[in-house]
Amino acid sequence: MLSSVTTRWRKQYSKLPPALQMIGLQMWLPIFFMFMFCFCYLGAFHSPKIHDAPVAVVNSPAASQFTDKFTQASPGMFDFRFYQDTDQATEAVRDGSAAAAVQFPTSRTGAPEVTIASAHQFQAAQLMKSTFTTAFSQAGTTPRITDIAPLPSGDSYGMGAMYLMLSWCIGGYMVAMFIGMMGNPLSHLTRVGILAGGALVASVITNVLASLVLGVYSSAHIWQMMGVSFLWILAIGLAVNGLAYFFGRFITAIALTMFVFLSIPSSGAAYPVWMVPRIFGDLNPLVVGHGITEMIKRVLYGVGEPYWQPFLLMAGYAVLGIVTMLVGKRWRESKEFDRILAGKTTMMAAAQGAMMQKGMADRERILAAHGLDSNAEPIDDETTDDRAADGRTTDDTSAPSDSRRNAEHVDHDDMRDGTDGERRRHYSVADLESDFGGDPMLGGNGLGRSGTGGALATDELEHQVREMINRRRVPDASLNGHSRH
Numbered sequence: 001m002l003s004s005v006t007t008r009w010r011k012q013y014s015k016l017p018p019a020l021q022m023i024g025l026q027m028w029l030p031i032f033f034m035f036m037f038c039f040c041y042l043g044a045f046h047s048p049k050i051h052d053a054p055v056a057v058v059n060s061p062a063a064s065q066f067t068d069k070f071t072q073a074s075p076g077m078f079d080f081r082f083y084q085d086t087d088q089a090t091e092a093v094r095d096g097s098a099a100a101a102v103q104f105p106t107s108r109t110g111a112p113e114v115t116i117a118s119a120h121q122f123q124a125a126q127l128m129k130s131t132f133t134t135a136f137s138q139a140g141t142t143p144r145i146t147d148i149a150p151l152p153s154g155d156s157y158g159m160g161a162m163y164l165m166l167s168w169c170i171g172g173y174m175v176a177m178f179i180g181m182m183g184n185p186l187s188h189l190t191r192v193g194i195l196a197g198g199a200l201v202a203s204v205i206t207n208v209l210a211s212l213v214l215g216v217y218s219s220a221h222i223w224q225m226m227g228v229s230f231l232w233i234l235a236i237g238l239a240v241n242g243l244a245y246f247f248g249r250f251i252t253a254i255a256l257t258m259f260v261f262l263s264i265p266s267s268g269a270a271y272p273v274w275m276v277p278r279i280f281g282d283l284n285p286l287v288v289g290h291g292i293t294e295m296i297k298r299v300l301y302g303v304g305e306p307y308w309q310p311f312l313l314m315a316g317y318a319v320l321g322i323v324t325m326l327v328g329k330r331w332r333e334s335k336e337f338d339r340i341l342a343g344k345t346t347m348m349a350a351a352q353g354a355m356m357q358k359g360m361a362d363r364e365r366i367l368a369a370h371g372l373d374s375n376a377e378p379i380d381d382e383t384t385d386d387r388a389a390d391g392r393t394t395d396d397t398s399a400p401s402d403s404r405r406n407a408e409h410v411d412h413d414d415m416r417d418g419t420d421g422e423r424r425r426h427y428s429v430a431d432l433e434s435d436f437g438g439d440p441m442l443g444g445n446g447l448g449r450s451g452t453g454g455a456l457a458t459d460e461l462e463h464q465v466r467e468m469i470n471r472r473r474v475p476d477a478s479l480n481g482h483s484r485h
Contacts, residue, residue, distance in 0.1 A: 014350055018358045021351035032253050036261040044265035048275040050127070052079040056089035056098035063104050070135065093117050094148060094303050096294065099272065100128035112136055112143045119149035119301035122158035124272040149303045152217070160216040161300075162269035164206060165292040168229050169263060171202030172236030173255040180244020180251045184332070188325060191241055199233035217300050224299050232292050235314045238321025245328025249348065263289035288317060 013021065057063045059082040067080040081098065083089040092098035093115050101115040114132045116125040129145055136143045151158050175198035179191050186194075203226045210216040211225070236259055244251040264270055266280040267289030273281040284290050291313035297304035339345075364374060373379050 010347055013347065014354070018351055018354035022355060025348050025351060029252065036257065040261040040265055044276045044280055045271060048271050050077050051274055052076065053272070053274045054079045054081060054098045055128070056092040056101040057082050058086055058089050058101070058103040059084060060104050063102070066104065090115055090148065095306065096120050096304055099124045099274070100132065102132060111141060113146060114143045115146045115148060117149040117303050118147050118151050119158060120297055120303040121268060121272050122151065123275070149301045154215040154217065160210065161293045161296040162264070162267070164210060164296060165267065165269060165289050166260070166264065167206045168202065168233050168292060169236060169259040169288060171206065172199065172233040173240045173259045176237040176240035176244065177251055177255055179241055181249055188329070192238070195237035195241060196234055199230050199237060202233050203229035221300055225296070228295055228299060232288065232314060235318040235321070236288060238325070239317045240321070242321040242324030242328055245324065245332045259288055263287040266290065267293055269293045288313065
């Protein structure tokens with residue numbers, strides 16, 4: 001039932017103008033963008049609220065009384081974590097496991113101290129500062145605020161790490177996305193080489209602009225940042241390259257979801273994860289945005305997770321890419337092999353074939369309108385006169401001209417018949433779609449030999465398929481010299 005409906009739909013759709021077919025087959029992308037923008041950005045950032053914000057508290061009787069009262073007044077707002085000494089609480093703020101640290105005075109004359117790290121998360125630091133200043137002021141005291149990692153003037157709101165992260169993600173996934181969509185014939189080594197080259201270029205461009213041109217961070221860190229960005233961009237590229245074998249042209253949606261739409265709200269770079277819906281907080285340890293921003297903050301400001309944690313995440317994405325690359329290539333070739341033998345094609349391949357035919361026909365029409373033949377040379381007047389004498393004119397569309405027939409067919413092999421030496425009829429785009437079904441962007445219509453990235457797996461299969469087409473082109477006397485289909 002579903003198969004027959006799909007078949008009828010494809011048949012009707014193929015009757016549309018080729019350009020309209022191509023546009024229609026890409027309309028899923030803007031719809032996807034609208035849905036993901038609303039869900040991931042509007043849903044995450046339209047109403048940020050504090051829930052379970054981690055706060056390190058140096059243990060003392062006064063601290064316990066304070067946290068009990070605070071929890072009763074604002075249940076679920078803070079997650080107070082007790083530490084035995086000041087150093088441990090401060091280190092929790094430094095590595096990002098706590099948004100702030102609170103220490104109560106040991107004497108009546110002392111003032112409580114609130115420790116923050118603006119360079120780790122600017123919004124979190126300012127929120128903790130204002131919240132505890134207000135709370136202690138209501139209790140009749142003013143806390144001392146200590147910022148262990150203030151932001152530089154070049155990145156006064158701490159947005160540099162987020163936009164650097166975003167530029168690295170885009171640089172990594174876009175290079176791999178185009179390789180996955182158009183680089184099917186390429187070997188693994190060539191594809192990885194392109195990824196590495198793209199990662200090098202992207203790391204140089206982004207860091208030179210951020211440091212030397214815009215002054216987002218000090219040039220003293222530029223070489224470290226180039227090394228970090230190169231590794232992250234390459235890891236992202238490897239992951240997208242491997243997944244492209246399984247998702248084809250839809251890899252765009254997968255890459256955007258993983259490395260942009262989910263990565264930004266889950267990274268903690270725009271807002272702390274305890275201010276966005278919990279689903280994004282749960283994804284925080286898994287998204288590349290988290291690992292990248294933590295490493296940037298550690299390199300530039302000495303805050304954030306220890307290096308081994310982001311490196312572990314980076315390695316995980318690189319391994320994902322390598323494994324899917326090795327498995328995916330064989331899987332893709334197997335699917336294309338089955339598709340070719342079944343004589344099937346995709347709607348995109350059919351639309352591209354129709355678009356090619358339309359383009360060739362348009363070329364002939366434009367050249368003819370300017371008195372040129374298919375080789376862009378002036379039309380021979382004697383040939384025109386002969387046609388007129390036979391009752392045919394250049395405007396006669398009832399029988400296609402030789403130049404039009406040449407434009408409607410694609411010469412694939414220049415094969416000659418072994419008995420009479422006459423050239424066989426050229427194969428048309430429609431022939432390629434029916435006899436060599438498959439997505440041309442994935443090599444589905446290619447006749448490349450084994451090892452060169454074509455769709456046919458072996459020389460023997462190529463020979464068999466060619467023989468099949470040759471048999472379809474044997475002239476039949478009953479058809480008055482026309483080729484039998």
